[in-house]
Ligand SMILES: NC(=O)c1ccc[n+]([C@@H]2O[C@H](COP(=O)([O-])OP(=O)(O)OC[C@H]3O[C@@H](n4cnc5c(N)ncnc54)[C@H](O)[C@@H]3O)[C@@H](O)[C@H]2O)c1
């Protein structure tokens with residue numbers, strides 16, 4: 395899929411790719427079976443982890459209430475910070491330790507609750523400090539030495555796919571940088587996806603988290619092909635291995651599902667078919683990107699979120715300024731896919747066709763996928779570029795500096811990407827339409 399002019403061919407090409415996924419239960423009513431499911435692990439004390447907004451829907455307590463009939467004691471912790479920080483994760487770990495020990499964890503919520511549960515699980519089963527496990531170069535990049543407890547992940551947003559990934563994302567406040575922990579042991583034991591739980595997801599959250607699904611699918615579909623990497627030794631293998639035949643299948647299917655459901659789920663949140671299709675699209679895209687990886691839009695999203703000024707998005711907690719993850723990912727996506735187009739024109743055109751079947755192609759074909767994206771973003775009320783969330787031309791250099799720190803993600807880009815390339819992408823993204 396790549397041209398040798400765009401990426402240096404490895405001396406010893408990779409011939410192996412990997413695929414990992416949790417056990418999965420999907421469907422209306424699936425969340426009523428968690429008590430039974432956990433009883434199969436022989437656990438006695440379970441902590442249900444959520445944020446205050448999701449707690450207000452009553453779902454986490456309902457999940458906890460199922461445990462008693464199986465002889466399991468369950469308690470709800472609703473102190474998750476929306477878009478976790480290193481500080482909020484340490485507080486959550488301390489709270490879990492103080493009330494523990496726990497035999498298993500259940501995360502009920504979006505990526506914020508699920509990622510917080512991953513951190514709690516890691517830090518209550520393994521020695522050391524949170525910073526030891528955070529990805530290099532921000533943290534120590536240490537691998538957990540001990541097995542983790544069972545973690546059941548129950549998403550209430552349609553977005554991150556965190557229920558099937560090995561990643562825990564956080565903002566390191568002192569460094570103003572978003573980074574994460576990534577290790578196969580962090581992957582939830584069981585993902586329970588019950589689309590009924592996503593009906594209360596507000597329109598603004600549905601739009602932003604839906605753009606996260608879309609970018610997971612598009613970035614993993616256009617990621618550099620796994621054989622263009624240098625061959626790894628078994629101990630060097632990481633969850634992200636580049637696009638490959640299996641991740642392609644998930645990404646393509648996620649794009650088709652989004653095509654039929656995304657606008658409807660945002661504009662008519664009570665449409666059960668649209669909610670269900672979005673939920674399965676999020677899962678499929680998670681299976682794709684969780685194995686293939688993501689690239690420029692996600693690398694750019696980290697400094698956009700980390701360097702936020704005073705933007706307060708509708709339908710999110712108003713106490714602090716934030717650019718929600720999916721929104722921050724989507725804002726540079728049109729310009730990023732214009733840049734990556736020449737690495738694999740056929741994939742970019744196919745993705746646009748899956749998302750918007752039969753849409754007219756412009757004479758400049760590199761503009762086709764960006765046009766399909768901006769038309770969707772306008773319809774679901776995503777802000778018009780990074781300018782609309784508070785950034786100006788003077789912010790481009792610090793944004794580039796932040797994105798360049800995400801080398802783990804940029805390594806998955808299908809083209810070599812320099813600081814000048816990123817500066818051009820941020821500048822083109824100041825105003826999208
Ligand atoms: N681990 C991964 O693989 C991965 C991947 C992508 C993103 N992330 C991370 O996930 C986080 C974002 O997660 P998210 O987009 O799922 O949103 P979220 O968990 O941050 O939730 C967003 C808001 O929606 C509310 N909410 C969620 N579900 C609701 C429901 N059903 N009804 C009513 N309100 C509801 C929450 O209370 C919150 O205010 C970010 O920190 C991001 O970096 C993780």
Ligand SMILES: [Zn+2]
Nearest residue numbers: 554606610723
């Ligand atoms: Zn994402």
